[in-house]
Amino acid sequence: MKMQNFKFQSSGLGRFFGPLEAKIMEILWTAESEITIKDVQHKLDREKAISFNTVMTVMNRLVEKGILQKRSLIRSFVYRPVMTREAFMEAQSKELTFDLIEEFGSQAVVHMVDALDQVDPELLDRLEQKIKELKKDR
Amino acid sequence: MKMQNFKFQSSGLGRFFGPLEAKIMEILWTAESEITIKDVQHKLDREKAISFNTVMTVMNRLVEKGILQKRSLIRSFVYRPVMTREAFMEAQSKELTFDLIEEFGSQAVVHMVDALDQVDPELLDRLEQKIKELKKDR
DNA sequence: CTCCTCACACTACTTATTGTAGTAGGTATA
DNA sequence: TATACCTACTACAATAAGTAGTGTGAGGAG
Structure with missing residues (x-):
């Protein structure tokens, strides 16, 4: 999980990811369980048609970066975030604050x-x- | 002056600039007054020979980004940072904190x-x- | 007055990141 | 067997950053 940048201009997930990556992570974190590329593609399609392959490429890159995990089923792969959104934000917040x-x-x-x-x-x-709490404990 | 990224991995100026950009800004901010590309190149050369043109390209890109200013003399240009290092760090610190x-x-x-x-x-x-100060003033 | 040198402008190639998508290949089912 | 689908591989565009070659113009040397 090599996160590297905090972008000043954007907001939310856009601070850590590219625009498409951000939307995809949004979907992955909203999903209750593991989902397929197709699922993600369909949810993205509400706004604009995006090729299955585009979604696949981006998702597999997120796997390479350690943000997503993929698991092989009989006929396809299912994806899920390595961390919960909360854990991710927590980690980023901590990193950035320090x-x-x-x-x-x-x-x-x-x-x-x-x-x-x-x-x-x-x-x-x-x-x-x-x-105050911290000082009291010492 | 469109600064955009805060890099987690690096430190110092490397958080905001590329490696060469950072060295160049270091030199510009260390210089007492306006300096030429040649000056910068010579100071960089202590570590490793870098082409005059490379230094010029990077410095002019910094001008485009609004980080440096250049001024025409008779025979050449002289460069200086738009802000002091302190002002720059101050601005970044503020931006990032907010x-x-x-x-x-x-x-x-x-x-x-x-x-x-x-x-x-x-x-x-x-x-x-x-x-305490802030609360008192209200 | 001519020519050379030097500094600058322009252009280009490289790597990395991100968005985009085509093509190839394998497998299950009709 | 043919096809429909999913995955892998490949590739191209844009941007950022590092690197440097080529072109050009002007001032100084002779």
């Missing part, structure tokens, strides 16, 4: 408070609480 | 405390202080 602080240290701290305040002031309380 | 919180919200908050604690516990106090 990298941010490693890279920017106190500079980031300054922006954190502003950012939290603007996005959702309640997060400030959460953060304050978290800090 | 995006992180926008994307991950409370999930990020949890990791922030851990990350700060591991990287430099004093940052926790700084953050706590910042929160």
Whole structure:
């Protein structure tokens, strides 16, 4: 699972994947169980016809990258994400937060408070609480 | 100035630029004033001979991206960064912090405390202080 | 005044990533 | 056996980045 980029411009899964990859991951993570390429293709078709082969190529590349797993059935393969969406987002969030602080240290701290305040002031309380908890445990 | 990616694997300027781009920006930001392509090439040569044209191409691409400015002298061009390194890092730090919180919200908050604690516990106090200041002002 | 040198512009090739899809090949079923 | 379907392989376009060759124009050497 070599994730590498966080894109500034996009949002959601588009920050980590290409546009088609993102849609495909969206579908895979929405599916309750393992699904086939055909399934994915049909769900994508709502917007625009995309070749079966295109979907297959992208999905197999995601397998190579360790994002998806594929399993052979009698007549076809079924795919599923290696991690849940939550686990994935959790991992990315953690990675990114650590990298941010490693890279920017106190500079980031300054922006954190502003950012939290603007996005959702309640997060400030959460953060304050978290800090207190940590300090108490020592 | 369209910066787009934050790379997980690398560090420093390598998080925002390609390897050669990063070395070149390092040189530009270290230089006291405007410098020529030749200057940059010579400083790079300490490690490995790189063609003048290669350096020129990369530097002009950085100009297109709005990272560098070039100015015409009688016989040649001189280059300098549009922003100071500090301003650049500041902008990236801010952008990334906001995006992180926008994307991950409370999930990020949890990791922030851990990350700060591991990287430099004093940052926790700084953050706590910042929160208090903000709340007081309201 | 002519010619050479140098710096810049233009073009191109390479690798990697992502989107796109054609063709080839194997297997099960009609 | 023929066909329908699924998979594998291959390939092409676009973008980003590294690398460098060729073309060109202008200033200095003689």
